[in-house]
Amino acid sequence: MLSKKCKYAIHALVYLAEKYQQGPVHISEIAQKKHIPKKFLEAILLELRKSKVLLSKKGKGGGYYLHQKPSDVNLMDIIRIMDGAIALLPCVSLNYYEKCDECRNEKSCGIRDSFIQVRDKTLSILGGSTLDKILKYEKSMASK
Amino acid sequence: MLSKKCKYAIHALVYLAEKYQQGPVHISEIAQKKHIPKKFLEAILLELRKSKVLLSKKGKGGGYYLHQKPSDVNLMDIIRIMDGAIALLPCVSLNYYEKCDECRNEKSCGIRDSFIQVRDKTLSILGGSTLDKILKYEKSMASK
DNA sequence: TTATAAATCTATTAATTCTATAGATATTAA
């Protein structure tokens, strides 16, 4: 399961993709529209800014906005920033690998093999899920 | 990420699949061979017994053993028993569904769509990963 | 120059979950 923090981050980013190139958006606006606790969202957006996903402008008329085009931001990257590993086992993670105590010979571990498959499929789907595709999907479904 | 409890459960079950039809196996033996804290493993095996995955025999010469053939036990079922939902979002889970506060119209949510794909691929891979296949894989790799 | 509105930073906390352990009890086989 993704953490709430991560889920909030995704929703906030989809909202900012909708407002892409329309100037900075207030935290309060996002919090209200997406039903996210404001103070919590504050910390989330700050984290996304530090990871170069967002840019911000302080002071009056300030707010947050996307650093890149919506087509350059995907769910895989967001989840890794907010929650860390995507793989279901540490010994199978590409970015957050940790050795497993249970098996001596990693290569012959039949458990790993299944989770490597899950990891690769998941990365492929999430890596292809960009903010613009998510928006397009929502607009195509809204008319139905 | 799977919990350690779940990972321990999988390793223990693979071990019991190896000893299938060779009588009950002691907790201590599994704990030692798989490097799992004994008392923790105790709770895990008890949970698997209550879920009908294992059977047990008390007293001298007792222990735990598989209730079904190794080909009838798969990772999907084990993970659901130990950790609950497999889906990455509650609003996309088949067995542990929960409504999402962030989106009004679930059907038109572009985020859900991606996670439904991840869920289905994951279930398909894990559902097909049975204990006997895991064992076969290990034996085929051990000779290399 | 000043007032205001916004992000930023530091700290804290409540709740929950995870991981693990301790000790008493029940059961079975020899």
Added chain:
DNA sequence: TTAATATCTATAGAATTAATAGATTTATAA
């Protein structure tokens, strides 16, 4: 009757998650 085993109840420390509070900094506009 004894020893070996699972079973049950309770507990607890650690880590993580989710959320809040309040002070500070920065930028804009009047």
